Amino acid sequence: MLFPTITFAIFFLVVYVLNWLLMPRLRLWKWFIIGASYVFYGWWDWRLVFLLVAATLVNQGLGVQVHRSLGRRGKTAAARRWVILAVAANLVTLGVFKYFDFFAVSLNDVLGALSLGAPLPLLRIILPVGISFLVFRMLSYVIDIYRGQLAPAPALDFAVYTAYFPYLLAGPIARAREFLPQLTSPRNPHNVDSSRAFVLILGGLAKKLLIADYLSTHIVNGLFASPQSYSSWETLWGIVAYSVQIYCDFSAYADIAIGVSLLLGFELPANFEAPYTARTIQDFWRRWHITLSSWLRDYLYIPLGGNRKGHGRTYANLVITFLLGGLWHGAGWTFVFWGLMHGTGLAVERARMDARHSRGLREPGRTAGSRALQRLWVFVFVSVAWVFFRAESMGNAFAVLWRLIAGFGSIGAAVTLPVVGLAILGIAIQYVPRRTMEGLEAGFSRIGWVGQGLVLALALFLIDVLGPAGPAEFLYFKF
Numbered sequence: 001m002l003f004p005t006i007t008f009a010i011f012f013l014v015v016y017v018l019n020w021l022l023m024p025r026l027r028l029w030k031w032f033i034i035g036a037s038y039v040f041y042g043w044w045d046w047r048l049v050f051l052l053v054a055a056t057l058v059n060q061g062l063g064v065q066v067h068r069s070l071g072r073r074g075k076t077a078a079a080r081r082w083v084i085l086a087v088a089a090n091l092v093t094l095g096v097f098k099y100f101d102f103f104a105v106s107l108n109d110v111l112g113a114l115s116l117g118a119p120l121p122l123l124r125i126i127l128p129v130g131i132s133f134l135v136f137r138m139l140s141y142v143i144d145i146y147r148g149q150l151a152p153a154p155a156l157d158f159a160v161y162t163a164y165f166p167y168l169l170a171g172p173i174a175r176a177r178e179f180l181p182q183l184t185s186p187r188n189p190h191n192v193d194s195s196r197a198f199v200l201i202l203g204g205l206a207k208k209l210l211i212a213d214y215l216s217t218h219i220v221n222g223l224f225a226s227p228q229s230y231s232s233w234e235t236l237w238g239i240v241a242y243s244v245q246i247y248c249d250f251s252a253y254a255d256i257a258i259g260v261s262l263l264l265g266f267e268l269p270a271n272f273e274a275p276y277t278a279r280t281i282q283d284f285w286r287r288w289h290i291t292l293s294s295w296l297r298d299y300l301y302i303p304l305g306g307n308r309k310g311h312g313r314t315y316a317n318l319v320i321t322f323l324l325g326g327l328w329h330g331a332g333w334t335f336v337f338w339g340l341m342h343g344t345g346l347a348v349e350r351a352r353m354d355a356r357h358s359r360g361l362r363e364p365g366r367t368a369g370s371r372a373l374q375r376l377w378v379f380v381f382v383s384v385a386w387v388f389f390r391a392e393s394m395g396n397a398f399a400v401l402w403r404l405i406a407g408f409g410s411i412g413a414a415v416t417l418p419v420v421g422l423a424i425l426g427i428a429i430q431y432v433p434r435r436t437m438e439g440l441e442a443g444f445s446r447i448g449w450v451g452q453g454l455v456l457a458l459a460l461f462l463i464d465v466l467g468p469a470g471p472a473e474f475l476y477f478k479f
Helices: 006-022 026-042 048-071 077-113 131-146 155-163 176-181 195-225 232-264 283-288 290-301 311-329 335-359 370-391 394-406 416-433 436-446 448-466
Strands: none
Touching: 006 026, 006 176, 006 232, 026 048, 026 232, 048 077, 048 131, 048 290, 077 131, 077 195, 155 283, 195 394, 195 416, 195 436, 195 448, 232 370, 232 394, 232 416, 283 290, 283 335, 283 370, 283 394, 290 311, 311 335, 335 370, 335 394, 370 394, 370 436
């Protein structure tokens, strides 16, 4: 079930009304929201609901066992065994559904090159939508219990946390200790920030339907399907367009998810903060997919040693973390290479910073011109990396990049005014000051329900008229 569809609008209208009618009877409300979330997830394939049920039962049971095994002073050998079992169970589940065929094909290719034959069978299992996000939420729950940062939740609360439909398919990756406390008492409908919710939802719909989907169909898909047919100028704008598309597409889902959740009375963590205004790669990851980058930091980078074991180990930890982060995004060497690019970029950036500090040099970016160059460099680096993220294969990625220097000639028909304008707009909106958005939300709240209804109706009408015939699936659903 896609957010920007009539089906979801009807679904959410029913859920919204029953949500507030049942909220005073909190236990009944929990059963209702679990059922609604199962309907939402099962809309793709009813068999996937069994995955949610299994994840809930297994991780709740393991979380309870971890907690029971903790001693008065915290971690024990028994608790460590239980948490290892929990991590292994979740990773095996993810591996079977998402990575088995990838590794089987890769191994078969190696065996074939060595003339050893004996190909491994492929499972060809359907990939459950949002399974990577589900696994990360489950892991954070059990690991936080092991660390003493969280007590096991009541089974019903944990079932809500597992299945809560606004973030179920593509995040944000809400951690249990952020979400579960909101389930302890009924939410107050008078405290709902509806103005912020509506601005987020409308902004998300506009980014998805008017920018992301347009750029996808008018230049990006064609470029990656047949790069040899595009000139250098078209290729350049196609790469820029994909950078804008993936931002507008993914941040749109996050905005709509946060807005929908606000209307139901619950807060979800922010997931984007103008990433293309970043001046360093590290700053980019503080702004892009914030809940993922913080998850990788807290549950992978820091446990590996972080920056506590010397410069060399720090650089290696950065590369390892983003290699695994790339693999998390998808079962393909293109994702691994994308992660390697970011991990290496972060390590080189950190090494340069350490060298400057050791020599007592000032931080760069003291002037407006140097800051602009820093932002341009980061955007170029990120955009080139996105080519590998989007490409179907390594060969396809290099074919696209090759056209930047091998396709000189005509401008090309794909570089149209709407394509250029929307690509620039997708970057420019990230430079709108936060206080401007807050002022917009405040102004929207002052016009009352009637005025808000008229604005929403007009905005939805314009999006319907100007947008595509039907919304494309969100990019991050396949991760």
